Amino acid sequence: MGEVGRRGFLRGVGAAAVGAPLLGAGTANAGVGLNVDLDLELDLGLPRLPGAHRWLVGDHHIHTQYSNDAMYTVDQVVAGARRHGAEWLVFSDHGHVAHEANSVEPAHADIVAARRRHPGLLLWQGLEWNMPAAEHATVFLPPSRDEAALLREFERTFDSRLTNTGASTPANEAKALEALHWLDKRGGLVVVNHPSRNGRIAPAELRNWHDAAPGVVIGMEGAPGAQGDGHPKPEGSGGHRGGYGNSPGGDSWPGFPAEAYRTFGGFDWMSATLGGLWDSLLAEGRNWWITSNSDSHFNFRDTIIRQPEAGDLYDRVGKHLDPLPGGPVQTQPPYCDFYPGEFSRTVVGATERSYRGVMDGLRAGRTFVSHGGLVQQLETHVFAEDRLSWPVGMGGRLRVRRGTDITVVVLARLAARPHSGGEVPRLARLDLVRGAVTGKTADRQRLRAPETTVARSFEPRFRAGHVVGFRHTFRDVRESFYLRARGTDGRRHTPGGLEPIQDVRGEANPWQDLWCYANPVFIDVR
Structure with missing residues (x-):
């Protein structure tokens, strides 16, 4: 043709x-x-x-030194994101006892300072929520004077690590729905992260969450971060693309086939399978959208290196030491992620370049995802x-x-x-x-x-x-x-x-x- x-x-x-x-x-x-x-x-x-819409490149799943298993400063993430064309970012550090106790306000101060230094970027403080009876999701709220206090209240009240609600029980499933109603009252958004990685999120849970708060739970990661994890290594070893190398566990839904725990072309099995779970949700007429992201913890081929520190430092203060630039190029685990916008992009059609514009575009599904700049x-x-x-x-x-x-x-x-x-x-x-x-x-x-x-x-x-x-x-x-x-x-x-x-x-x-x-x-x- x-x-x-x-x-x-x-x-x-x-x-x-x-x-x-x-x-x-x-x-x-x-x-x-x-x-x-x-x-x-x-x-x-x-x-x-x-x-017309403004098409804005962004990432809703990013970690910093305020996550127990990451290292970058907010400024280092922002610098990398700017190099690769990202225009909106959601910082989603892990829910954790030390995070709730020590990290929320200092991270907020760093993000507010970055907003002042980079007025062309839209920067949210969010959370990678340990969902009761499930696994992980990105949570974020409209920026406001109370954003840090609200985030801390949500984490303290609804994060499964802090509330001991991780097991797949009816009571814990009800706790997740309670959290969604809390977010609905405050204009929050939720994107389910790496949905097939551990098999812990059953199809019924996706439907229950969407029924409870369709304007909050807008969809799932169509493709996870950690896209460099399966890259061939010089010595011949390597991991699984997206970090999808798991098998069913005690809390996994037994109806998933073995291939659900792997990626296909870098995408989650739920979204990559023609006529699969994503299509089954769309066949119901549900507004169930997919996204893509970096899940940045340690970025592939980076030269920024974590400083040596006491093994219990994060648990004591909720923050790792600032990492240092100028090291050798890193290609071995855990350096498996990319900077926001470098490989995975969620592109949102916004009616205006604003926090409200991006959140409305995400909620409306005016989005596409692309890997490696395949399309602009x-x-x-x-x-x-x-x-x-x-x-x-x-x-x-x-x-x-x-x-x-x-x-x-x-x-x-x-x-x-x-x-x-x-x-x-x-x-x-x-x-x-x-x-x-x-x-x-x-x-x-x-x-x-x-x-x-x-x-x-x-x-x-x-x-x-x-x-x-x-x-x-x-x-x-x-x-x-x-x-x-x-x-x-x-x-x-x-x-x-x-x-x-x-x-x-x-x-x-x-x-x-x-x-x-x-x-x-x-x-x-x-």
């Missing part, structure tokens, strides 16, 4: 490459979406789209051919009459510069995934949505910095469904197929297996 000029796009086939301003993988996002180009809208047959932007627009409805994008819902023709346009802005692995990533394929919306299921532990299919695949010609895209029309729609887009560099997938394959321990070079995913658009048929 060849590329055509800007004006000739829709006169025949439905695939285009359109010139666009270059946006380097290592620079801050210029802020305007693809949907503000009127010529492009005409080429793709779109009605004029309402409003990824957008999905759906509209009714009868022109009675505005087009809607990621996270939106298009309501149409039965029998309407529905058209989807998928756009991607290609990489313009090398990523930190040294190559300009090349998008080999875009897929359009379609799944039926069948309504809430009586089976709370449902894992599959078997009707999910790849409706269309498109192989663009790579021209660095350009926009590529395709359109596809669904004729005479009779039932509700959703659409989501994904892309790949095409280096690793099932033989003769399209799906990502399981990452191999010690042989998972993250730069050689890149994927991107967009959150869905729902089509509600009346």
